[in-house]
Amino acid sequence: MNLLGIETSCDETAAAVVAEGRVVRSSVVSSQIDLHARYGGVVPEIAGRAHVELLMPAVAEALAGAGIERPDAVAATYGPGLIGSLLVGLSAAKALAMSWDVPFVGVNHLEGHLFAPVIEEPALEWPLVVLLVSGGHTLLVLAKGPGHYRLLGQTIDDAAGEAFDKVARFLGLGYPGGPAIDRVAKEGDPTAFRLPRALMDGGYDFSFSGLKTAVVRTVERHPEAATADLAASFQAAVVDVLVAKAAKAVRDLGAAGLCLGGGVAANSLLRARAPEAVDVPTYVPSLAMCTDNAAMVAAAGAWRLANDGPSPLSLGPDPNLAFPATP
Amino acid sequence: MLLGIETAAERVGVALADATGPRAGTWLDGGRRHAEVLAPAIAFVLDQAGVSLAEVDAVAVDVGPGLFTGIRAGVATAQGLAHGLGVGVVEVTSVAVLARAAYDAGWAGPVASVVDGRRGEVFFARYDGPTAEAAPPRRLPPAALAEELAGRRDLLVVGGGAHRYPEAFRGLRVAGIEHPSPRALVALAADRLAAGCAPVPAGAVRPLYLREPDARINWVQR
Ligand SMILES: [Zn+2]
Numbered sequence: 001m002n003l004l005g006i007e008t009s010c011d012e013t014a015a016a017v018v019a020e021g022r023v024v025r026s027s028v029v030s031s032q033i034d035l036h037a038r039y040g041g042v043v044p045e046i047a048g049r050a051h052v053e054l055l056m057p058a059v060a061e062a063l064a065g066a067g068i069e070r071p072d073a074v075a076a077t078y079g080p081g082l083i084g085s086l087l088v089g090l091s092a093a094k095a096l097a098m099s100w101d102v103p104f105v106g107v108n109h110l111e112g113h114l115f116a117p118v119i120e121e122p123a124l125e126w127p128l129v130v131l132l133v134s135g136g137h138t139l140l141v142l143a144k145g146p147g148h149y150r151l152l153g154q155t156i157d158d159a160a161g162e163a164f165d166k167v168a169r170f171l172g173l174g175y176p177g178g179p180a181i182d183r184v185a186k187e188g189d190p191t192a193f194r195l196p197r198a199l200m201d202g203g204y205d206f207s208f209s210g211l212k213t214a215v216v217r218t219v220e221r222h223p224e225a226a227t228a229d230l231a232a233s234f235q236a237a238v239v240d241v242l243v244a245k246a247a248k249a250v251r252d253l254g255a256a257g258l259c260l261g262g263g264v265a266a267n268s269l270l271r272a273r274a275p276e277a278v279d280v281p282t283y284v285p286s287l288a289m290c291t292d293n294a295a296m297v298a299a300a301g302a303w304r305l306a307n308d309g310p311s312p313l314s315l316g317p318d319p320n321l322a323f324p325a326t327p
Numbered sequence: 328m329l330l331g332i333e334t335a336a337e338r339v340g341v342a343l344a345d346a347t348g349p350r351a352g353t354w355l356d357g358g359r360r361h362a363e364v365l366a367p368a369i370a371f372v373l374d375q376a377g378v379s380l381a382e383v384d385a386v387a388v389d390v391g392p393g394l395f396t397g398i399r400a401g402v403a404t405a406q407g408l409a410h411g412l413g414v415g416v417v418e419v420t421s422v423a424v425l426a427r428a429a430y431d432a433g434w435a436g437p438v439a440s441v442v443d444g445r446r447g448e449v450f451f452a453r454y455d456g457p458t459a460e461a462a463p464p465r466r467l468p469p470a471a472l473a474e475e476l477a478g479r480r481d482l483l484v485v486g487g488g489a490h491r492y493p494e495a496f497r498g499l500r501v502a503g504i505e506h507p508s509p510r511a512l513v514a515l516a517a518d519r520l521a522a523g524c525a526p527v528p529a530g531a532v533r534p535l536y537l538r539e540p541d542a543r544i545n546w547v548q549r
Contacts, residue, residue, distance in 0.1 A: 048399055057530050087399060091401075092404065098370065
């Protein structure tokens with residue numbers, strides 16, 4: 001069964017064809033990074049307009065790449081995300097499904113990320129602790145299997161990726177902040193400045209806004225500080241917290257594996273440190289599978305379709321859609 | 328068979344037209360829930376008319392100007408349908424659909440179509456007859472438009488913008504036509520097709536915003 005997935009929740013316009021729920025036949029991502037870079041962040045109205053122009057070419061390319069004229073079902077992200085962006089992919093997906101007379105299924109973007117390891121790791125063992133970190137979300141999840149999730153913790157203020165973007169902007173490193181800090185930090189000393197590790201002794205929740213403020217204060221006190229040292233110290237503080245909480249969850253809950261996901265999972269320090277912190281297998285997705293893509297949406301959609309059936313055509317975009325925790 | 332989609336204003340409309348003209352349609356209060364209401368409305372109209380999507384050989388859509396999110400839901404839906412069916416799209420504007428409704432109702436003189444543009448502005452276009460666009464769509468404050476139209480007692484003013492700013496259009500002849508209707512939309516699109524106007528490919532359909540995105544305006548002002 002070939003399923004066409006569509007993802008337009010933020011600033012990536014993506015379409016992919018996935019067979020049998022996990023075999024990626026094609027995956028197309030049209031990034032809008034260049035459109036938003038000059039503003040230092042994603043501009044919702046610009047993103048919505050770009051999706052309208054980029055989506056059909058992406059769909060056509062994904063179908064051609066998979067060598068099919070029409071899929072057997074269509075899935076699209078319906079939340080969480082930017083409402084003006086979500087409704088483009090969702091509307092087009094419903095219309096495509098109607099015109100092909102195939103089922104349509106809506107996908108929770110966060111669940112989509114949890115299917116990255118399903119696609120990439122044939123030997124995946126459950127239960128998994130999943131650390132999902134991006135510009136929009138910071139979640140720690142216990143996944144007992146597809147569709148069975150417990151939300152362990154989340155950020156109480158900024159998302160991890162948002163902290164990277166804000167600190168990068170403050171340090172004059174440009175947008176997107178994650179790759180910029182990662183690059184510069186390689187030349188810096190991560191122990192140069194002692195920055196706070198928030199909520200280290202607490203549960204599984206995260207907080208990153210204090211860290212951003214601490215970077216600002218450090219620069220005020222040390223105007224001569226090298227940008228590379230600041231970036232390295234900041235990155236080390238973020239990664240310390242992420243890895244410590246993820247490792248604690250693996251230990252506490254007896255998980256069979258740790259999995260990273262989301263754009264911040266592309267960070268080289270996080271990718272290196274996470275496997276060292278646990279004695280179970282760590283699944284580190286490819287860079288293309290960390291950032292938003294439609295293959296993960298198609299894989300999640302295939303599972304939802306098989307287990308819950310199609311979604312109604314009245315399904316609307318939900319910018320604040322909650323994580324799909326199961327009781 | 329032509330399938331028309333209207334989401335440029337508060338209402339969601341769907342209509343079908345064949346060679347003899349408009350055949351079936353529905354017109355619903357969409358609120359701001361265009362993306363929820365539109366696909367079921369299409370399924371309903373097709374079902375009521377006993378028409379299958381496979382019989383649709385062109386899609387018509389209102390590309391604006393009007394509500395940005397409504398237009399995007401309509402355009403994305405038209406793109407998806409046209410792509411899936413392998414047919415083309417007839418792009419029509421909200422202001423032309425409004426004028427068409429006036430002509431279909433028997434008016435023969437010039438028409439001023441005025442759409443609420445939000446933020447104290449309106450979108451406006453003028454027509455000298457059923458097929459004659461005299462002033463292409465543009466955006467301006469209602470007071471400026473009132474000045475431009477002052478004394479034009481030959482004009483019929485249509486559209487939600489005239490109802491939103493009644494004081495600006497006092498002294499002019501304002502019709503009750505408030506939202507672009509799906510029936511006028513398919514009638515207009517069917518005439519265009521009959522006149523030999525070629526539909527555009529699904530991926531080439533573009534909304535007509537008539538306003539720069541927010542951030543760009545802020546950037547210029549900074
Ligand atoms: Zn994401």
